[in-house]
Amino acid sequence: xxxxxxxLLNERIFAGTHKSGLxxxxxxxxxxxxxxxxxxxxxxxxxxxxxxxxxxEPTYVPDGIAHFLEHKMFEQPDGSNVFxxxxxxxxxxxxxxxxxxTAYLYEATQDxxxxxxxxxxxxxxxxxxxxxxxxxxxxxxxxxxMYDDDPGWRLMMNYLSAMYHTMPVNRxxxxxxxxISQITKETLYTCYNTFxxxxxxxxxxxxxxxxxxxxxxxERNAKEEMPFDKEIKRLYGExxxxxxxxxxxxxxxxxxxxxxxxxxxxxxxxxxxALLKKNVELTLLAELVFGKAGKLYNTLYDGGYILGxxxxxxxxxxxxxxxxxxxxxxxxYKVKSLIxxxxxxxxxxxxxxxxxxxxxxxxxxxxxxxxxxxxxIAHGFLGNIFSGIHLFDYVDAIRNVTCDxxxxxxxxxxxxxxxxxxVIEPVE
Amino acid sequence: MDSVKCYSIKDGIHLYHIPVxxxxxxxxxxxxxxxxxxxxxxCNALLTDVLARGSRAYPDxxxxxxxxQDLYGAQFxxxxxxxxxxxxxxxxxxxxxxxxxxGDAELSLAATRLLLEMVLNPLLEGDGFRADYxxxxxxxxxxxxxxxxxxxxEYATLRLLQLMCEGEPYAVHELGTVxxxxxxxxxxxxxHYRRILAEGPIDIFVTGDVQIAGILGEVTSYxxxxxxxxxxxxxxxxxxxxxxxxQEITETFDVAQAKLCMGYRTHTAPTDxxxxxxxxxxxxxxxxxxxxxFLNVREKLSLAYYAGSRLERFKGILLISAxxxxxxxxxxxxxxxLQVAAMRNGEITEAxxxxxxxxxxxxxxxxxxxxxxLEDYYLGQVIGVDQxxxxxxADKVESVTLxxxxxxAARVELDTVYFLTGKGQQGGEQx
Numbered sequence: 031x032x033x034x035x036x037x038l039l040n041e042r043i044f045a046g047t048h049k050s051g052l053x054x055x056x057x058x059x060x061x062x063x064x065x066x067x068x069x070x071x072x073x074x075x076x077x078x079x080x081x082x083x084x085x086x087e088p089t090y091v092p093d094g095i096a097h098f099l100e101h102k103m104f105e106q107p108d109g110s111n112v113f114x115x116x117x118x119x120x121x122x123x124x125x126x127x128x129x130x131x132t133a134y135l136y137e138a139t140q141d142x143x144x145x146x147x148x149x150x151x152x153x154x155x156x157x158x159x160x161x162x163x164x165x166x167x168x169x170x171x172x173x174x175x176m177y178d179d180d181p182g183w184r185l186m187m188n189y190l191s192a193m194y195h196t197m198p199v200n201r202x203x204x205x206x207x208x209x210i211s212q213i214t215k216e217t218l219y220t221c222y223n224t225f226x227x228x229x230x231x232x233x234x235x236x237x238x239x240x241x242x243x244x245x246x247x248x249e250r251n252a253k254e255e256m257p258f259d260k261e262i263k264r265l266y267g268e269x270x271x272x273x274x275x276x277x278x279x280x281x282x283x284x285x286x287x288x289x290x291x292x293x294x295x296x297x298x299x300x301x302x303x304a305l306l307k308k309n310v311e312l313t314l315l316a317e318l319v320f321g322k323a324g325k326l327y328n329t330l331y332d333g334g335y336i337l338g339x340x341x342x343x344x345x346x347x348x349x350x351x352x353x354x355x356x357x358x359x360x361x362x363y364k365v366k367s368l369i370x371x372x373x374x375x376x377x378x379x380x381x382x383x384x385x386x387x388x389x390x391x392x393x394x395x396x397x398x399x400x401x402x403x404x405x406x407i408a409h410g411f412l413g414n415i416f417s418g419i420h421l422f423d424y425v426d427a428i429r430n431v432t433c434d435x436x437x438x439x440x441x442x443x444x445x446x447x448x449x450x451x452x453v454i455e456p457v458e
Numbered sequence: 459m460d461s462v463k464c465y466s467i468k469d470g471i472h473l474y475h476i477p478v479x480x481x482x483x484x485x486x487x488x489x490x491x492x493x494x495x496x497x498x499x500x501c502n503a504l505l506t507d508v509l510a511r512g513s514r515a516y517p518d519x520x521x522x523x524x525x526x527q528d529l530y531g532a533q534f535x536x537x538x539x540x541x542x543x544x545x546x547x548x549x550x551x552x553x554x555x556x557x558x559x560x561g562d563a564e565l566s567l568a569a570t571r572l573l574l575e576m577v578l579n580p581l582l583e584g585d586g587f588r589a590d591y592x593x594x595x596x597x598x599x600x601x602x603x604x605x606x607x608x609x610x611x612e613y614a615t616l617r618l619l620q621l622m623c624e625g626e627p628y629a630v631h632e633l634g635t636v637x638x639x640x641x642x643x644x645x646x647x648x649x650h651y652r653r654i655l656a657e658g659p660i661d662i663f664v665t666g667d668v669q670i671a672g673i674l675g676e677v678t679s680y681x682x683x684x685x686x687x688x689x690x691x692x693x694x695x696x697x698x699x700x701x702x703x704x705q706e707i708t709e710t711f712d713v714a715q716a717k718l719c720m721g722y723r724t725h726t727a728p729t730d731x732x733x734x735x736x737x738x739x740x741x742x743x744x745x746x747x748x749x750x751x752f753l754n755v756r757e758k759l760s761l762a763y764y765a766g767s768r769l770e771r772f773k774g775i776l777l778i779s780a781x782x783x784x785x786x787x788x789x790x791x792x793x794x795x796l797q798v799a800a801m802r803n804g805e806i807t808e809a810x811x812x813x814x815x816x817x818x819x820x821x822x823x824x825x826x827x828x829x830x831x832l833e834d835y836y837l838g839q840v841i842g843v844d845q846x847x848x849x850x851x852a853d854k855v856e857s858v859t860l861x862x863x864x865x866x867a868a869r870v871e872l873d874t875v876y877f878l879t880g881k882g883q884q885g886g887e888q889x
Contacts, residue, residue, distance in 0.1 A: 169762070
């Protein structure tokens with residue numbers, strides 16, 4: 031394995047690619063009791079239309095299938111449950127599906143390699159039957175219902191559905207009770223055989239581990255599989271620059287209106303260094319425009335327009351992106367207009383270079399802090415690697431970002447006609 | 459307590475240093491202990507918000523945030539929580555360790571001063587806090603109290619605990635009530651602030667790799683004028699006695715999914731040696747993916763996405779909760795009670811038992827890898843709830859036998875069932 035050392039962070043990550051195409055990264059963390067391993071595939075809820083390598087016709091599968099598949103991977107051919115196997119070695123296991131990836135993980139303070147074998151084994155061994163597919167429909171049905179009552183989740187899903195025409199982030203990760211009822215064991219195998227090819231996957235292990243031992247474990251357990259010689263072609267449709275609708279509202283049992291207001295980013299198609307550069311610039315821009323140190327935040331807070339604060343976040347993926355703020359307000363429409371005014375004002379004055387330097391300094395601190403926790407590291411690493419970004423790449427990207435570049439972003443990002451306001455209002 | 463150094467600043471004020479060097483950051487927190495009660499819960503909650511709003515040195519959000527950015531994005535947080543019937547006001551600061559701040563060896567001292575300034579040099583107007591800040595934070599706090607219902611899963615648990623602990627201080631929410639918040643004035647809040655500093659006790663935690671002498675010097679100097687009169691921590695009694703018949707309460711909301719919560723008395727205090735047995739009992743019954751509730755309520759019967767149990771250790775309570783279809787209440791309750799009965803009858807496999815022990819030991823050992831959990835554990839030790847070091851804690855859990863678990867099972871009795879359900883007709887459609 032090759033070692034990458036970063037002196038400023040005083041951290042190192044070892045990397046190697048198995049002959050199956052599986053990318054393996056290991057980060058030893060001295061002094062930690064815990065190890066954290068995450069085995070991910072670049073396959074999320076947005077991948078429900080695709081062309082299988084070697085085929086010419088697209089395949090269409092029901093919404094929610096990536097998440098359904100994640101649940102079903104825990105079923106074993108001998109009827110046993112993966113959690114029970116982990117439990118014998120004291121590991122705490124979990125899995126999640128996002129828009130862009132599916133990942134299986136465990137954390138443990140003992141038996142690192144035994145647990146790693148379990149992880150590698152079950153994710154490479156699908157077992158789907160008509161009965162176990164049907165059983166899962168009940169459980170996931172309850173998961174969907176739980177999210178139906180979650181105002182924060184509804185706020186975001188409504189926002190995304192108003193922002194995107196065809197990009198499948200406009201649909202729930204878990205699908206609907208109706209869409210998951212169409213899932214069969216055959217469609218699950220189709221998806222598994224396409225997206226769980228090891229050349230589409232990454233293994234990351236961090237904590238009290240020896241990189242060579244991890245590598246040897248991979249050599250012993252990774253299946254003898256040829257990497258695809260072609261890419262999996264993912265079909266997301268032609269997303270127009272416009273939004274579907276600029277405002278969207280739902281009534282739920284909440285005490286005060288919640289809002290999410292954000293702007294679509296139409297500069298898509300970037301990956302690797304170019305995507306990272308954009309990400310760092312937009313992160314700083316969001317901090318400078320919406321952050322607590324700026325004028326806009328304090329106008330909103332001191333005026334009582336937002337209750338208890340407002341936070342900004344951004345998505346910066348190859349296929350889509352947006353920047354949003356979220357909070358609670360008795361008058362979200364007034365908040366929207368004050369935000370638009372604040373942005374216009376900042377465009378006139380430009381970003382204060384001192385404010386930029388402070389925001390950059392703070393960004394560095396937050397980035398370093400991420401290395402405190404093995405879970406933070408693992409999720410940060412996996413969230414970037416599928417876009418061609420190494421977690422250490424941020425060191426130079428943060429160091430090299432300029433105020434001019436962020437000012438330039440200010441003039442192209444945050445266009446009113448590409449904005450969406452999502453509101454959850456109280457019932458009655 | 460292993461590897462923690464205690465410095466007595468004076469009676470009622472102690473500084474604890476946990477000198478771990480594996481983290482990138484240093485964490486400093488000031489904790490003020492108060493007996494949880496209706497009369498002052500709202501004042502305590504509002505006080506943390508008003509102090510966070512501005513101090514003499516950093517008079518508004520923007521000034522504070524800029525200072526924090528200069529400290530490499532340090533984070534200043536306040537919190538009001540309850541550990542049993544000890545209501546703790548916490549003012550915390552997380553900052554990069556000096557060695558990760560290029561060319562700034564004084565970062566930890568500057569951060570310490572900022573924290574002390576925020577807590578001890580507030581913005582005043584006459585004999586009260588700044589009136590507009592108090593007025594606005596009252597609105598925000600009332601909003602927070604009203605927003606508790608937004609998360610139905612959390613709300614259902616809270617209601618269950620309130621119902622079980624009716625008439626006891628523990629039923630008081632850490633944010634207090636809307637009407638109590640409304641009654642607070644800038645003057646009454648400032649008087650309250652003076653009183654709690656004068657009473658204490660106060661604990662300061664410093665977690666991370668730092669030269670402690672400089673921090674000790676700053677803390678000693680800032681607390682020079684303050685002489686707390688209390689040196690003991692508020693105590694909590696577990697729920698005692700019995701209810702002749704379990705109470706059952708149903709409330710309706712506009713929701714798609716119902717929440718079933720069942721509360722049990724365990725007659726076991728966190729300071730009892732038996733507490734470790736109760737932890738194992740809870741783990742086998744509902745503590746994770748290897749547990750009886752997960753495997754039966756979720757995996758076997760597909761009734762729920764989440765189904766599990768947890769301990770409310772300060773009050774000797776065990777809570778079971780599950781999110782289910784409204785129409786499935788009886789079936790879910792029956793299955794849960796069947797599993798509780800199985801525990802009592804000793805129907806526990808060797809695999810269930812050993813998986814639980816390993817899972818608990820794993821969780822205990824993992825605490826040390828998280829700077830916040832580590833600090834919280836030692837705070838528990840200081841107030842006398844966590845009796846032993848982390849490694850002794852793991853040993854205690856490992857020494858629990860299957861027979862011990864069955865012995866505890868006999869004490870666990872159903873007290874209250876709380877059901878949060880929808881307004882519509884029973885049972886939504888299901889594919």
